[in-house]
Amino acid sequence: MWKIKPPVEFAKETRYRPILESLVPPDPMSQFHLRRGSPEEEFPDLARNATWMGRILTPAMYRRQFNRCTDSGVIFDDVIRVGLEEPGDVSGPVSVGCLAGDAQSYILFCDFFDRVIEAYHGHKISSQTPESDFNYDNLKGGDDLDRSYAVSCEVSVVRGIEDFSFPTHCSRGERRQLLTLARTALQQLQEELPGRLLPVEELTLDQQRELMLTPPSCVQLRTGVARDWPDARAVWVSTDGSLVVLVNLEDHLKLVSTQDDANIAKAFQSVCVNLLKLEALYKKLRHPFIWKQQLGWVASSPAAVGTGLKTSVLLRLQHLPQHRRLQDVLKRLRIRMDKTESPALYCVSNAATFGPSEVALTQLVVDGVKLLIAMEKRLECDGGIDDLVPTQK
Structure with a gap:
């Protein structure tokens, strides 16, 4: 939504400004002159909505958010639009069903976002600052997975940049400024880790596929994440292939390392x-990564608050996916397992990003994958796995 431009100043306006300002209504939404009904008339149909937004949002909560608007023009209907466009499936994993338009959304609509975050991540929000740990030496194992089952792995982290709206709401100008900032920071990173920045609009379809870039989905187009695609989108690739940085795709920045x-x-x-190096470079450019005291690092999706970290392993499994206790095991391990296009390959990753530190979340995946492999081996020999089922972590 566009920000309202200030009116042209006239002499009389300067003279009578105190009187004019006293007449400004306290409701900021009145500036937009939206032809909206009452909160009761505008409340969305959530009868078949399977997202956390659909489960949590009530008419009373909607009424409290209805007339609120962030400084950049985000209203509550902008936040919940993705959950209305993509209501989810009762039989599948529950998505958050909402996206923040800017960092202020997490503050202005906190009574809604806090409930969604707690429900999705299974962790209570408190006044304490979330724990953070980037000391990779604290990770135990992870370099000794059985290659007969572990095919590959990927570690990624997302970050939002202070003073810019998130992808659902940002303008072309903001997106291009974000690309300029990224280009400046990545050029300095290249002094230690050589690489090159590739604008998506200059890449062929084959090159995009090689970089694992997929065309924007219908939902991304409808919610504005892919607006003006591929303008100001880019991929930075290190020369040794150890790191990829995605700029302005689903988030402002996403670092990905695949092995x-x-x-x-x-x-x-x-x-x-490399994340810590980029964090220092963005601070130097006076646009630090977005941090909220009670939430940690925040980006557009509540599913990524806290650490923004996702560690995933591609596993080759034949017997375990059909076992009756699998879902119970995954819940206890606090990891998730998703099907891939190949019937024998499954993607195992951390179920949440909020609560534990970066090292602790990665450790959950390392330990969980090792246990899943041990269970698969036991099932291959027609053995039972009940004695291997862990207690709740």
Whole structure:
């Protein structure tokens, strides 16, 4: 939504400004002159909505958010639009069903966002600052997974940049400024880790596929994440292939390290080292990464608050996916397992990003993958796995 431009000043306006300002209504939404009904008339149909937004949002909560608007023009209907466009499936994993338009959204609509974050991540928000740990030496294991089952791994982390709206709401100008900042920071990073920045609009379809870039989905187009695609989108690739940085795709920044030998420790180290370097470079450019005291690092999705970290391993499994206790095991391990296009390959990753530190979340995946492999081996020999089921972590 566009920000309201200040009116042209006239002499009389300067003279009578105190009187004019006293007539400004306290409701900021009145500036937009939206033809909206009452909160009761505008409340969305959530009868078949399977997202956390659909489960949590009530008419009373909607009424409290209805007339609020962030400084950049984000209203509550902008926040919940993605959950209305993509209501989810009862049989599948529950998505958050909402996206923040800017960092202020997490403050202005906190009574809604806090409930969604707690429900999705299974962790209570408190006044304490979330724990953070980028010391990759604290990770135990991760470089010794059984290659007969572990095919590859990926560690990624997302970051939002202070003073800019998130992808659902930012303008072309903001997006281009973000690309300029990224180009400046990555040029300085190249002094230690050589690489090159590739604008998406200059890449062929084959090159995009090689970089694992997929065309924007219908939902991304409808919610504005892919607006003006591929303008001001870019991919930075290190010369040695150890790191990829995505600029202005789903978030402002996303660092990705992939290892074909499933060496999680090496991928995690690459992300930690280069993320801290970029954090220092962005601070130097006076646009630090967005941090909220009670939430940690925040980006557009509540599913990524806290650490923004995702560690995933591609596993080759034949027997375990059909076992009756699998979902119970995954819940206890606090990891998730998703199907891939190949019937025998499954992607195992951390279920949440908020609560534990970066090292602790990666450790959950390392330990969980090792246990899943042990269970698969037991099932291959027609053995039972009940004695291997862990207690709740």
